[in-house]
Amino acid sequence: MPQPVEVETITKLIFSTPTGGDTIKGGQVQTYGPVDIDRFDRVRVSVKHHPQLPPNIAIQIRPETTQGTTQIPLTPLIPNLVAGASDSVVYPVPGEKLTIVVTGIGLTTHTGTYDLLVYGSR
Secondary structure: OOOOOOOOOOEEEEEEOOOOOEEEEOOOEEEEEEEEOOOOOEEEEEEEEOOOOOOEEEEEEEEEOOHHHOEOOOEEEEEEEOOOOEEEEEEEOOOOEEEEEEEEEOOOOOEEEEEEEEEEEO
16 A cells, blocks of 8 residues: 655745835835745745835736746736735746835835745745
8 A cells, every 4th residue: 555655845935125124115116036936836925014104015026037038027916015914925936036026006205114025835
């Protein structure tokens, strides 16, 4: 009779904003990466918006592959995260590298702080 095989899942933090978070104003765009993701089967992008005034933030990803230098267009991941909220999205690895784009939504006079973490698992 076949014996069950135990498969070990390995999860690793592969990117994070500085301790205490990063700040953004309405209308501002922050770009992070590229982050190497080719060793992983899945990627989890987690963001926590500190409880302050807006701006809200939008998170998009741009997977990239060196196979013919193809760049896949920005994909909306978290379209409108309000102050004090958090979200996490897991998806299959779509390429070899990942660029993350954070956009401040709202008035340019408002500044918000957020934590952004990217985990890879296999």
